[in-house]
Amino acid sequence: MSSLTQRYTTVAIVLHWVIAVLILGLLATGWYSEILPKGDARTNLVMLHKSVGLLVFGFIMIRIFWRLSHQPPALPASVPAWQQTSAGLLHFALYALMFIQPVSGYLSSLLGAKPVTFFGILIPQWLEKNDAIRPFFHDTHKVAGIVFTVLVVIHIAAAIKHQLAKDGIAQRMLLGAH
Numbered sequence: 001m002s003s004l005t006q007r008y009t010t011v012a013i014v015l016h017w018v019i020a021v022l023i024l025g026l027l028a029t030g031w032y033s034e035i036l037p038k039g040d041a042r043t044n045l046v047m048l049h050k051s052v053g054l055l056v057f058g059f060i061m062i063r064i065f066w067r068l069s070h071q072p073p074a075l076p077a078s079v080p081a082w083q084q085t086s087a088g089l090l091h092f093a094l095y096a097l098m099f100i101q102p103v104s105g106y107l108s109s110l111l112g113a114k115p116v117t118f119f120g121i122l123i124p125q126w127l128e129k130n131d132a133i134r135p136f137f138h139d140t141h142k143v144a145g146i147v148f149t150v151l152v153v154i155h156i157a158a159a160i161k162h163q164l165a166k167d168g169i170a171q172r173m174l175l176g177a178h
């Protein structure tokens with residue numbers, strides 16, 4: 001029997017790719033802003049980073065809700081147990097980071113009383129500036145950013161490995177014919 005690997009739902013696939021593109025952009029703009037000198041270019045880049053970060057947070061919340069209400073397709077039995085476990089742990093960590101990263105970024109800006117706009121619309125400052133708590137979220141955003149970058153690289157390497165092995169795993173996250 002030919003093994004037609006089951007795939008993720010269309011909603012899960014579309015959300016995965018929209019969020020993946022936006023997160024790759026956020027990791028790139030986040031790190032690039034670190035090396036840019038203070039000035040208009042940096043301010044504009046960080047403003048764009050914040051807007052896209054809030055936008056992706058909306059998609060992520062929908063995705064987490066979808067994931068909790070839809071079982072992903074089981075991996076074929078040909079995938080060794082240790083790979084099934086590590087894929088599960090890695091995916092869980094990616095979901096956790098998709099939540100921690102935008103929340104820590106927003107709280108760091110909010111508690112630092114740094115303006116946050118959503119594509120030009122100013123989000124009200126609804127909490128007072130707090131220099132005691134802000135560093136926690138600022139540091140979380142940085143450390144989680146490093147971990148996120150490393151895990152995304154591992155994730156992409158695993159996807160490429162499966163694609164090269166032509167074992168049908170990468171197809172699970174693609175639309176179209178098998």
Ligand code: HEM
Nearest residue numbers: 026027030031050053054101102105106109116141142145
């Ligand atoms: C999934 C969403 C996000 C990802 C993957 C992401 C990633 C990153 C990374 C890798 C950096 C560079 C490391 C650092 O300086 O911390 C960064 C910087 C930054 N991010 Fe985000 N970010 C996200 C969402 C947000 C949001 C929603 C906000 C605020 C509303 C935000 C605000 C910032 C700011 C202000 C910096 C510059 C930090 C500084 O140098 O003071 N980020 N981000």
Ligand code: HEM
Nearest residue numbers: 020023024067072091094095152156159160169170172173
């Ligand atoms: C950059 C941000 C990305 C994030 C945060 C991310 C996150 C995730 C998560 C959480 C899953 C598990 C889905 C679930 O079981 O609910 C997943 C699956 C998958 N991702 Fe990504 N991904 C990203 C980028 C990519 C890229 C660039 C590729 C391809 C090169 C890719 C290929 C895949 C594949 C093939 C699967 C399905 C794995 C399976 O069948 O078990 N992802 N991704």
